[in-house]
Amino acid sequence: MTSKVPPGLEHFSRLNQAIWYHQPTTTSTTEPDLVLLVGWMDATPRHMSKYAIGYEKLYPSARILIVTTTQVDAAFRTHAANLKRVKPAVDILYTLPHDTKLLVHFFSNGGAFTTNMMAKAYKEKMGRALPITAMILDSTPGRATYEATIRAFSVALPKNIILRILGILFLRVFFILYKLGYWLQGKMDLVDKARMDLNDKCLFDIDAPRMYIYSVADDMVDWRFVEEHGEEAKSLGYTIDREKFLKSGHAAHLLIDPDRYWETVQRLWSSVS
Template identity: 35%
Template sequence: MDTQTLDTGPLRELIHIPKTPCYLYPVQLSEQATNIPRNRKNPELILLCSWTDAAPRNIMKYMHAYRNLYPTSPILLVRTSSSDFFFNSERALQRRLQPAIKIIRAHLEDEPSGGSNQGFLAHVLSNGGSGHLTCLARQYRATTGHPLPVDVLILDSTPTRARFKSILAGLSVALPSPFWIRFPMRVLLMILVFLAYVIPRLLGLRTMADRVCDDLISLETLDSSGRKSREWLRKEAVRSYIYSEADDICLAKDIVPHIEEAARRGMPIRNELWIGSGHVAHMKLDPERY
């Protein structure tokens, strides 16, 4: 697998896999790191799927937090951009994510899953991050015939089904601040969101947001129409929901039904309702609790 290290910018500590949104933060082979005993609480692999168009400096705050917490665990980063959802087909995105599947398999397939350790910890932020996770899960299932072997899943400010206002607000966060640039770009976003999410709803079709919500808690069952659904992520994975009433992009009232449905299906749940933290801003509000 061809890799290259970024020499400049906030992501310079990571190894970038060319032509993909994937980066690897390998274990630091320093004397300090090698002297730390590997214990059962250190994941074999950590997967971080960032929110849409997240700034590199903000991504590195999470990477450094995990490096400090688990110094002997490699971290796989998958970045998310607006173009992934508007200008790339799911099949094209799966091709770009194929190197991530190889990394996951290389780190996990010799390790038993479902034990008392946290073999595979996945952390997704906002609907963009959870979208990439489910895309990875589908690709993993197609490659191996098994659900993605996640042991612990942290769902930060996600998932929610499509709301025009919420999706537009989330995608607008990263737009440039000058009005003469921001306004036309926001108008373009409004058109794209309307075409990708509103029109399908009016036609009675499932949107990508609907599919992501379903995939996160999907089981091997037959629905009322006889259509078989797949278990994309292990049912036994502990799903930890972190969300806030103050989030005006992924609303708490939209996340709660997903939590309730996951619990109804017998999935282990941790319900972490925060007070006063905005969208993907929980760590900023209270790093110790996070």
């Protein structure tokens, strides 16, 4: 049975279970040619439609490409399976001219994970960094701390109290084994790897300014981790700006103050257009 299309995405094409694409017929010299929206872990198309609607109002001539990521994608799928998931999106990115106007906007550590994977696939095939004009890091990057990770994965647990308790117990054991596995292999975990990759000049050109949007009230990604990453990026030569909310939850800044949120997006884009 075909799932109901969320309001706001009726005119989008669904390329696979994870990807939606909108291609307007108009063009503009000042708007982005393409907005790449990469959702947080378990963000649904309905969640992402709120951002798509906002971008259509701001930049009606921009193409919009939405990519979603689930807990299974981030924690359990193989690299090959994840590449297959994002293939329709990466195939579109391959066709972009080097002087394209590309705005990349991703959310949380799940979005950072998928964005990095697409950037690496692009670099491997094209031999250069993804031609990003500007980038928004929304509620990311954090670190894989114990409590924050449990909260992030608990979001999708059943509401039934017994099943929820069992699920949380499983997650606590899983987290310990997860960290232990990476430690025994002498490797960074996925979140720390994502932090490092986001400041890799081979993947993300320093000419693309970036906006960090985050909140003191975020209980999944500590605002200090976000600011720390921004300072590291700045020291490497990236141009950064920050919009620090005080009361919004994780990836929920748009819900608290939509005017401020979209003004922040416009501020970044006006700096490059």
